[in-house]
Amino acid sequence: MLRARIAGTGSYLPKKILTNKDFEKIVDTSDEWITTRTGIKERHIADDNESTTDMALIAAERAIDSSGVSSDDIDCILFATVTPDMNFPNGACILQDKLQTQNCIALDFSAACTGFIYGLHLANSLIATEQAKNILLVASEKLSSITDYTDRNTCVLFGDAAGAVVLTSSDTSQGILGSYAGSDGSKRELLKREGGGSRLPYNKMGPFDYAKLYLYMDGKAIFKTAVQRMTSSLGFALDKAGKKLEDLDMIIPHQANLRIIEMVREFAKLKEEQVYVNLHKTGNTSAATIPVALDEAIKEKKLKTGDILGVTAFGGGLTYGAAVIEI
Secondary structure, three states: OOEEEEEEEEEEOOOEEEEHHHHHOOOOOOHHHHHHHHOOOEEEEOOOOOOHHHHHHHHHHHHHHHHOOOHHHOOEEEEEOOOOOOOOOOHHHHHHHHHOOOOOEEEEEOOHHHHHHHHHHHHHHHHHOOOOOEEEEEEEEEHHHHOOOOOOOOOOOEOEEEEEEEEEEEOOOOEEEEEEEEEOHHHHHHEEOOOOOOOOOHHHOOOOOHHHHOOEEOHHHHHHHHHHHHHHHHHHHHHHHOOOHHHOOEEEEOOOOHHHHHHHHHHHOOOHHHEOOOHHHHOEOHHHHHHHHHHHHHHOOOOOOOOEEEEEEEEOOOEEEEEEEEO
């Protein structure tokens, strides 16, 4: 049976950094308040002229370089984002042009913070059915472009970043052993960006509607649901992979809140060093959190060939999912 194997990883974090101390000058908050409630100390912010696909290109080129796969052999680009350069054409097509790949499927999809997991799920299916051989999966987010920097409850949470992996066809044990993805649209009001779509288009917006161009989140409700869905999703993915919690060498949860990560770790019964965390220096970068952390973990040699990795996430939609991967 064919499966998708991770052949290369890459990531990009913008140069500009906003620390918790910086936010003390912007909104009514403190370093202690932010750190205690989230675990975040700083986050990277893209320049005004730096787009989502600009960041994606750097991460993608780094992933391709590390994979040993030529960009000419990439036959599918999957692009996870909720902050595209524009409504259309999609970011995958823009990225395809920048990379100069040929005869390539180019698809954007929106699953918020679960975007990378959804991408793994899709990529594994495409490779297993021989619809693609070499897939570039990119998650890139410029959340600063939709963040209200007067709202102290949300602005301290989010950052900008891009992560990418090259997935190739494998008939060995290496690769995605099992994945799971789900949704619950009945809770869509908990995390959303309402303005600018066909329901509330720009030309119909009043002066008080422009706040709806920023993301909105009900943090307390999201927290409870996130823990439940991330842990259950990991369990479902393990079942599909034919593995148990004790088989995991490491997990990389979505980097949204340190307390959520800790509760996922307790569920998995893993030691602290078996859970990769970079939240303190990146903040929540939505779909990009897991591929950025994965790239860092591999480069820091905290993951090695043959290790069993679990990844799990939860995001607006509501969406959720997990995957079990042999590195």
